[in-house]
Amino acid sequence: MRTEEYIRTLTEQIRCKMARGEVTDEIRTHIEEQTKAYMSEGMERGEAEEAAVCDMGDPVEVGTELDRIHRPQMPWGMIAFIIILSVLGLGVQYFIQQRFVESGGDGILSWERRIVYMAVGLAVMAGVCFIDYTRIAARAREMMVLLFAALFLGSALFGVKINGAARWIALPGGLTLNIPMVLLLTVPLYAAVLYRCRGKSWTGIIKAVLWMLPGIFLAFYVCSFSTAAILLFSYVVVFGLSVWQGWYFVPRKLCLGALTVTALLPAVPVVYVMLFRPLYQWERLVYFLSPMDGWGKDISYTREFVRALLGNSRFLGEGGGLPASGMPEAPLNFLLAGVAAYFGLIAAVLLGGAVLALFIRFLKISLRQRNQLGMVMGTGCAVVFLIEILLCFMNNMGIIYAENYCPFLMNGGSGMVVSYLLMGIVLSIFRYQNTAPERRYPENRYAREKAV
Structure with missing residues (x-):
């Protein structure tokens, strides 16, 4: 079985279409890496690819397991x-x-x-x-x-x-x-x-x-x-x-x-009001930030x-x-x-x-x-x-x-x-x-x- 045929069979088992693209890229990368490993051992390209695909396991079983993982889960x-x-x-x-x-x-x-x-x-x-x-x-x-x-x-x-x-x-x-x-x-x-x-x-x-x-x-x-x-x-x-x-x-x-x-x-306006603005604006700021006024009385x-x-x-x-x-x-x-x-x-x-x-x-x-x-x-x-x-x-x-x-x-x-x-x-x-x-x-x- 060739790579594309294997991937097509595998992804058909995945019901969530959103996840198929990422799974496809991941499986293709694994197969390609294993193919290169077999080729480094002296295999021909076609033979190495078939061996790599075979190592991945049954596409229906693998796809079913990936479908269980890659699907929406309600919280x-x-x-x-x-x-x-x-x-x-x-x-x-x-x-x-x-x-x-x-x-x-x-x-x-x-x-x-x-x-x-x-x-x-x-x-x-x-x-x-x-x-x-x-x-x-x-x-x-x-x-x-x-x-x-x-x-x-x-x-x-x-x-x-x-x-x-x-x-x-x-x-x-x-x-x-x-x-x-x-x-x-x-x-x-x-x-x-x-x-x-x-x-x-x-x-x-x-x-x-x-x-x-x-x-x-x-x-x-x-x-x-x-x-x-x-x-x-x-x-x-x-x-x-x-x-x-x-x-x-x-x-x-x-x-x-x-x-x-x-x-x-946000601290800049506070400093600005403290230094440059009229007293009533400072009192409004104190009203928001402080539970007490200068005499210890709640304002x-x-x-x-x-x-x-x-x-x-x-x-x-x-x-x-x-x-x-x-x-x-x-x-x-x-x-x-x-x-x-x-x-x-x-x-x-x-x-x-x-x-x-x-x-x-x-x-x-x-x-x-x-x-x-x-x-x-x-x-x-x-x-x-x-x-x-x-x-x-x-x-x-x-x-x-x-x-x-x-x-x-x-x-x-x-x-x-x-x-x-x-x-x-x-x-x-x-x-x-x-x-x-x-x-x-x-x-x-x-x-x-x-x-x-």
Whole structure:
């Protein structure tokens, strides 16, 4: 049996068409190497090739075994865990909201709509999981351009201003789209754009930097400075990972050093305000970063409320109830503090730890991918989640009050759907980890030689 006939019979046993190309290249390489080995022993080309093919084994049996390995694998365990956290989070939110209402707070949330958001989000997550993520990456640049254009025009024409910030776009049915949350979708798309810059030199680096700017600019345009910082840090992490993998014909140390400096740019406005801006702007910055003013008095009633809530809590069971410091307008932004107040500090730690464990699992899955596209896209999603949960923890500890969204632990329709979409991308990477082919690029020898 000749090589091509053997490979054709073998690949016919593999049901996943995506994996056939990579398997074909691998089998052909093995046969060719063994053929050359037999020829070095004195065999003729035809005889050596037949012997090499015979050594590979029965093509049907080998193909069946490779079909078992190279096929999509549904991450049912993680899907079940996500569903459990979704239902648990929504149930806890409902309970905490009812207790806040009983204590004189507002109960403006529509729980029917929240359930619909969760159902839609889970459906979106499942749909993205079944889609080959490499198909999404193939159109990443076009998708980013369309997304930026739609958000910019939507903000300019249909923007809804609240407290002077046009962060929302009015949709039919009284719905609003949160622009900062949608911008988080650009992180895995940016990772896919970087993947297409592999094998280039400084031109690839310049393109990578330029692709950072639209998302950060749009976040500033809608006055969401925290989102701009999250995007910048996430972009830099993904970019740094691509540099570390030697994707570009550039000195790796120099490029990583420049990225480290870039990651520190959010500190520049702080120094600028400290040195050159009026006193009231400094006071606003202190309000965000510090729980105390110069006289030891709390200047944020939300943080004061959270710390008093935690101070009244027990390790297990219901604590001393709500503090007398006043109810925040959005009490469910402090869900973990509410859980600590009504169920105990241990319950809050377990709930927060479960969510954190899921996102750490996402990061580990991503970093272990053989396919480098899956590695950078998944890492980008995981970094976004980890930043969000870090901010959520700091909110619930009374350290800061940042406007962000954390899956399962905060409310918000746009945030819920966007988070499920990002989770769907990570699940798709896991599902196709044994089938997605690696795009071929010339080896970046210069970067590897300079990386010490």
